[in-house]
Amino acid sequence: EVQLVESGGGLVQPGGSLRLSCAASGFTFNTFWMHWVRQGPGKGLEWVARIHRDGFSTSYADSVRGRVTISRDNGKNTVSLQMKSLRAEDTAVYYCARELPAAGDYGLDVWGQGTTVTVSS
Amino acid sequence: SNELTQPPSVSVSPGQTATITCSGDAAANQHVYWYQHKTGQAPVMVIYRDTERPSGIPERFSGSTSGTTVTLTISAVQAEDEADYYCQSAENSGTYWLFGGGTKLTVL
Numbered sequence: 001e002v003q004l005v006e007s008g009g010g011l012v013q014p015g016g017s018l019r020l021s022c023a024a025s026g027f028t029f030n031t032f033w034m035h036w037v038r039q040g041p042g043k044g045l046e047w048v049a050r051i052h053r054d055g056f057s058t059s060y061a062d063s064v065r066g067r068v069t070i071s072r073d074n075g076k077n078t079v080s081l082q083m084k085s086l087r088a089e090d091t092a093v094y095y096c097a098r099e100l101p102a103a104g105d106y107g108l109d110v111w112g113q114g115t116t117v118t119v120s121s
Numbered sequence: 122s123n124e125l126t127q128p129p130s131v132s133v134s135p136g137q138t139a140t141i142t143c144s145g146d147a148a149a150n151q152h153v154y155w156y157q158h159k160t161g162q163a164p165v166m167v168i169y170r171d172t173e174r175p176s177g178i179p180e181r182f183s184g185s186t187s188g189t190t191v192t193l194t195i196s197a198v199q200a201e202d203e204a205d206y207y208c209q210s211a212e213n214s215g216t217y218w219l220f221g222g223g224t225k226l227t228v229l
Binding site for chain 1: 165166169209217219220222223
């Protein structure tokens with residue numbers, strides 16, 4: 001079964017740091033681009049970051065660039081999101097998602113259940 | 122403009138047809154993807170590449186495109202279709218991704 005399972009969410013103070021992880025199973029992980037997407041309370045889905053199959057190419061939303069780093073370990077089938085200088089507006093459910101495999105097909109076909117990050121003092 | 126605009130809400134009775142639009146330059150220039158998102162669950166892709174339906178998605182879900190507007194149509198709506206629906210596209214060869222604001226579908 002194709003599956004993505006996020007972990008690492010929790011309560012963190014403003015200005016703090018947190019590292020989210022996503023464990024992939026059921027597919028050949030190193031052949032897919034991977035993403036993080038979030039949903040703040042009462043808000044819509046917001047794309048956060050993307051990482052290439054080999055981990056050497058990344059891109060970020062303007063709202064998180066410079067504060068967030070996406071990385072992956074193809075040996076462990078995991079993708080991570082390191083977040084620093086967290087703000088209240090970073091409070092959200094964070095989803096890990098897999099990009100469609102075809103070149104130029106920019107959609108997300110598999111999603112995890114999400115992990116909740118709360119930034120509050 | 123790198124925005125995708127959706128109506129905040131759509132309401133239909135069971136058995137009727139629901140149409141949800143998504144408009145913007147990104148919708149005209151790139152493929153659009155649609156997701157169904159129910160509270161507490163993972164989002165599910167219901168349409169890819171503007172008009173294609175993934176395996177396992179009921180035939181009542183369809184997509185169409187015209188100019189700068191793409192449309193998700195749900196025929197013969199069922200109570201289980203009540204959810205938030207998001208369109209999504211990407212720019213700069215996938216470097217920048219964006220979602221529409223979402224549409225809450227209410228089945229009366």
